[in-house]
Amino acid sequence: MxxxxxxxxxxxxxxxxxxxxxxxxxxxxxxxxxxxxxxxxxxxxxxxxxxxxxxxxxxxxxxxxxxxxxxxxxxxxxxxxxxxxxxxxxxxxxxxxxxxxxxxxxxxxxxxxxxxxxxxxxxxxxxxxxxxxxxxxxxxxxxxxxxxxxxxxxxxxxxxxxxxxxxxxxxxxxxxxxxxxxxxLGPLDAVDADELLTELTPCHIGSAVREELRREAAGNPRLLVSLVQHLTPRQLSGRQPLPHPLPGGEDLLDAYAAPLAALPDDTRALLLLVAAAEEHEPEGAGADAGLLLRAGRLAGIAPGRTAPAESAGVLRGAGSRIRFTHPLTRRAVLRDAPLDRRLAAHRLLAAALEGPDLALPRLVQRACAADGYHPALADALALAAVAPAPHADRAGALARAAALSPDETLRATRFAAAAEHAWLAGEPGQARVLLARVRTVPAPGHAHYVRGLLALRDGPAADAGQALLTAAALLAPHDTVRTVHALLGAAEAAWAAGDARGCLDAMSRVPASPDDPALDRYRAGICALLAGRPEEGDALLRGYVARVMGSGTADPGPGPGHASDPGHDSAPGSRPGPVPGDPAPLLRAGIAALVVGEVDIACRAGARALAAVRAHGPDALLPQALEHLAYGELRAGRHARARVHAHEGLAAADRLGQRNAAAHLHAVLALAASAEGDARTCAAHAQAARAGAGPHGLLHATTLASWAVARAELAVGRSAEAAALLAPLVGPGPRPGHFASRTALVPCFVEAAVLAGRGADARAAVEAFAAWCARTADPHAPAQLARCRALLAPDTEAAARYEEALAHHDRSGGDFERARTQLLYGHWLRRRRRPRAARTPLRDALASFERCGALLWCDRVRGELRAAGEPAPANPAHTTTPAAPLLLLTPQQQRVARCVAEGATNREVARRLSVSTRTVDHHLRNVFAALGVRSRTELARLLAAPGPW
The missing domain is CATH 3.40.50.300 (P-loop containing nucleotide triphosphate hydrolases)
Incomplete structure (x- = not known):
């Protein structure tokens, strides 16, 4: 080498x-x-x-x-x-x-x-x-x-x-x-291993090669260095196949093998059986103790001979499983054993796997014992790699079948199928490694399909869409199921990128199937909406939701980019038929319900989809199921529930290497924090969402993150800043915002624009929002529309509009939106010099915000109550104590002082606080006199001094 x-x-x-x-x-x-x-x-x-x-x-x-x-x-x-x-x-x-x-x-x-x-x-x-x-x-x-x-x-x-x-x-x-x-010292995690790989060599390392090196090194930096040093630049970049097994680290494996020399011969023979049994198990899963007992009996080894290895710290038992204390010890055992002994160990294990329910693991062990190509055994493995076997087992079996297949085209197809099941099992790294072994040119459509799925969850949306469109074109003649999956995935990629035309193009190409009429209704409904026929689209999507949610089992069709198990049974293009417990139709039903405004149904669909994923898999869908449910709860105003689901989804996305899902979940957490958390938490999640979404072109996630930041600004009274953030996102035409989120942002934008003195900018947005409200079933929409019109109405009509909004809230429920309306109503009454009347809606708003945990908004209500002449007790768990100089000022003077200290002009302060410039001048003179300062610079310096203000 x-x-x-x-x-x-x-x-x-x-x-x-x-x-x-x-x-x-x-x-x-x-x-x-x-x-x-x-x-x-x-x-x-x-x-x-x-x-x-x-x-x-x-x-x-x-x-x-x-x-x-x-x-x-x-x-x-x-x-x-x-x-x-x-x-x-x-x-x-x-x-x-x-x-x-x-x-x-x-x-x-x-x-x-x-x-x-x-x-x-x-x-x-x-x-x-x-x-x-x-x-x-x-x-x-x-x-x-x-x-x-x-x-x-x-x-x-x-x-x-x-x-x-x-x-x-x-x-x-x-x-x-x-x-x-x-x-x-523990092993390096994936991030640290990647940093070390980048440090080790100046040449580019292919993603599949990185995954293979990380897996082989098991977090051991010395072994990682040795493996890299034994590979050529072409091998590292992925332009030349990696040798199997990877060279390097022999001296290190000698160190792991050294303790084994003192063990009895029969114990070392058992160690080889354990290592051979673990070879086709997930990393760290160990070997079945019963299987080892039967295989040891066939080899003439007395029971209990693992005890010396356990005493030496080489093996440990846990329930019915036995595993090596370190994965490199297992590799050292396999490396040191002669080839004939390794093959004999696999044959013993195959003989010990008796019974019809053990056909797949038995075939895998026979494949491990095979020497060279074995077409008949490869075909048997491919036929056995079907449900109900777990995706991880099916991936391993298909990979073995590919290695035993002499035909290059069939080998590539089986490696691609193995990669798909590895992805479904939540092992994207292993899926990339298997795809790297597809050597045919051009690659089969199945390989493009899996590459598209990987990019859809952890790559640029445009790349994912193109890969899936290519896969659909190649798969269309012989694999209808994956063709539908690929086109729906391409539509999802375009949706995430904010490409309405691309989404419409992909959805319109989804073939209609007589076996799946509900899916065709979903396709037609989305296409109608994107083509500008909202009434037709809403009717079709409502029918789809009723079809899926009304039956005991979900429709079996594949989802828009949600890769449910397509059922790789006897052949790559086989039609699997209905799949019980398939979560993809439920996820689509949740999307459709949100589009037409059926928020509660969307939450029920999300909850059922999550239950289906947890019960039946695939693991790869867990972050999406949690994301959809979290967003539905957010739309329903249940921020605490949304936060819990989003945190779980974020942990799953990190574990499964799905950075795109993580970006969307960070955006959901930012929105939840803009209501119930604090500005710092909201900003941190919004920044994380943008950092992940920006490079991958995920416009939907960046739009939600900007909405969250704007809502947090609005909560603390910085309406001009909020309006500036939202204005580019709500207008028609080619705008920076996502086309599907414009209507949801309108109520926030109207509130921010009016309070910032930009009411004229909001009128066109309200008219578009009214058109949407006329056809949506969103329970909060009528109240939000009435609130928007109240904000823009003349004084003679505003009170009636606010009362109309509150009446709608009484029918729809939802503490958060009702409290926002009460806050704005109280603010309007106070600004009309009716402080006594303002206190009632403000007190109700404070109680509602506290009840739904919207602590960030409680402080704003307390400020309004103080301005209305009623002292509002501070929340010790959320608010801070002003510094001593600020205790000399009234609440309104404190607000003016803080705005001026931030650098705002008197005109900007007036817009932010909804007062006249003359009032700001009056308050500022009193602030200077009370604090003994003579300029804005001195005021800023005083308030910037250390203190808990």
Missing amino acids: TLSTTGRAPRRLSGRSGELAVLEKLLALLAAGHGTTLVLTAPPGLGRSALALHTAEGHRAGPVLRTTAAPAERLLPYSGLHALLCSAPDALPLPVRPAEVLRSGLAPAALLDLLTALGARRPLLVCVDDVHLWDPRSRAALTFAVRRLTARAGVAVLLTATDGRDGAHGRNGAEALSGLPVLR
Whole structure:
């Protein structure tokens, strides 16, 4: 194998920020004269030696005694202490010569006195790497001294060792170090592994290659470095196939295999069976103990022979499963076993898998035992890889079938099918690795289909749409099911990108199926809406919702980009028939219900879809099910429920590598925070949504994030800022906002625009909103329309409009929207010098906001109540205490002072607070007099001083 010339040593310790902080604190304490002791433990290759070297090089306040254990000298008494003392710098006086230590030894008490004396002169760092490999006498003397060093001795001791027992030489080491402070290193996570890969080589690393390297390294940085160094630039970029198995890391695997040499022969034979059984299981799942017992009996191994491996810390049992304590130990076992023994182990496991319900795992084990191509076995595997087997098992079986297939075209088709099931199982990385093994040119439509699904959840929306359109064109002649899936996925990609024309084009190409009339109704309804026929579209979508929600089982058709199980049974193009519990139609029903305004039905559809995903899968749909349900609850005004579902969905999206779903869920969380949270939380989620959505062209998520920020600005009274954010999003034509969200943003925009003195800008938006309200079933729409008209109405009509809005709220329910109407009504009454009348709706608004948890809005209501002459008690859990100077001001003067301190002009303050410029001038003069300042600059400096205001 040609070694890569592109690899280089990493410039920094990736993924060790927490450990580095601990070690830096150790050095800081030592520099101040306070000693401490720390033992870094980790399996081989995780970087404990690199951390020890980094710490030794970072000690500048005094001398360093540093050594690395030499395993070849561990039988020589006091060889470890001899090496440690030989590392002393020439300027350090040693009362004991190293040669004398090697000849006659060094008593533990004498070593303690020596370290104490050296630490009294200057802060001393003692660093021993791999102390578990020291000779026993040196290790005993050092640990004796370490336990008796006081913090004032000026000596810090840093030791590294393997964690747990690793055979004969590790057991005594573990016992000798017991009781000392320990910092255990864990494997690198995916993000840190990616950073290390980027650091290792300047050439581009393909996404599938990254996934394979991360999987093979199992978070071990040393192994990751070795794997990269053994690959060529063409292999790293994905232009040339990766070798299987990947070369590199042989010395590291030797370290994991070393403890196994001392185990009995029959135990090591069982270890090979465990490793072979785990080979086709999900990572970390372990092997079935009953299967191992039967296979061991066939091999003539007595029961209970795993006990020595468990005592050595190599295996551990958990219920009915047995697994290796570390995945690299399993790989070391497989690597060290000769080929004939590995194949024999798989044959034993296949023979032990008896019964018709074990046909698939039996065939997988037979495939592992096959040598070379085996068309008949490959066909049998492909036929057996059907439901109810889990998607992960089907992916593994189809991958084995592909590897056994001599025909290149059939091999590519089976790798693509395996990639699809890996994606459905929630393993997008494995799906990319399998797609990289599709070598036919041109690639089959199935491969484009899976690439499109992957990009739809974790890639640019435009790329996903094009891949899915290509897949649909290639699959149309022989695979109707996936053609429909691909076109609906392309429509979803266009929808997410705000491309109404692209969405209409993809939806109009979805073929009508006589077996699936409900899906055709959904397609026709979406197309009618996008083509400007809203009444026709609403009627069709309502019929679709009634069809899906009215039956006991959902319609089996595939969803718009929601990749339910298409049923890969006997052939890639087979028609699976109805799929019980398929969540995709329920997700479509939720979308349709939201489009026509049936918010409560949308929530019920979302809840049923979530239950179906949890019961039947696929795992890949979990973030979307939670996202749809969260958004439905948000539209219903139930922000707390929306927040709970969105947080769960965000965790699922992160686990499954679905960054597009994460961006949408961040936007939902930002909207929830704009009501019940605080401005800082809202801004953080909005920023996360934009950061994820921007590069991938997800206009829908960025629009929702901007709406959330604007609503948070509105909640704290910054109406001009809110209007500026919303104005570009609500107008007709090619605007920055998403076409499907314009009507939902109108009530917020009208409120912000009117309060900011831009009422003329809002009139056209209200007329468009009225047209939508005439046909929607959204229960909040009539009240929101009446509120918008009240904001724009002359004084003679406004009160009646507000009363009309409140009457609609009484019929529709929803504390949040009703409270907003009451707040605006009270504000209008107060501005008309009717403070007594204003207090009633304001009190009701405060109670409603508190009841629905909209704490961000409560402060605004309290300010209005104070301005209306009624002291409103502050919420100690949410509000802050003004600084002492502000206590001298009235509530209105405080608001004026804060606005001016932020840099607003008197005219801008007047628009923000809905008062005249003359009133602002009057309040500002009184603020200057009360606070003793003479300019706006002094006022800003005073309010910017540290304090809880």
